Amino acid sequence: MNPFVGHYGLGNDCTLYSFSMCLGVEPPVLISEIGHNGRAELWQELEGQNKIRGFHPQEFYDSCISRRMFPVFYELDPRIGPDEGHAIRLYEHAEAAQRFKARLVDTRAVIFGLSGKVRHAVAWDGRQIHDPMMKRIKSFNQFPVMSAVFLYPDLEINQS
DSSP states (O other): OOTTSSOOOOGGGHHHHHHHHHHTOOHHHHHHHHTOOSOOBOOTTSOGGGGBOOOOGGGGHHHHHHTTEEEEEEESSOEESSSGGGOEESSOHHHHHHHHHHHHTTOEEEEEEEETTEEEEEEEOSSOEEETTTTEEEOGGGSOEEEEEEEEESOOOOOO
């Protein structure tokens, strides 16, 4: 069974369903491991789905590692500086995009970007983007990428 087919969520579940696709695990299993369903209403002053808690990528790291998939966070446009006003880019845009695309080859990832003005997560199967909310495959032209969590199998980890 292809884990990238048939996993579709609602509202703020895009991170949950994207990790579910990449790990080949049903969403209820990940919810059980994390300890919450992401549906708590934390921001009453906001409208609709914006008030819902959702998930942070790091909440899935233990689930990844327990399945021998090792998460590596990757920021597309990293900057350095003492504050936002003094931050400088580490790479020019073309170089940053080239480095990011090189990491994508044959690697599963949960990719974070924008869908309109809203933060959104999609699953990458090593060849294409699967959008768990739109029930379709997207191209990079349709999805402005901000960062990703690459999932590498069987990395050698120093246990000392």
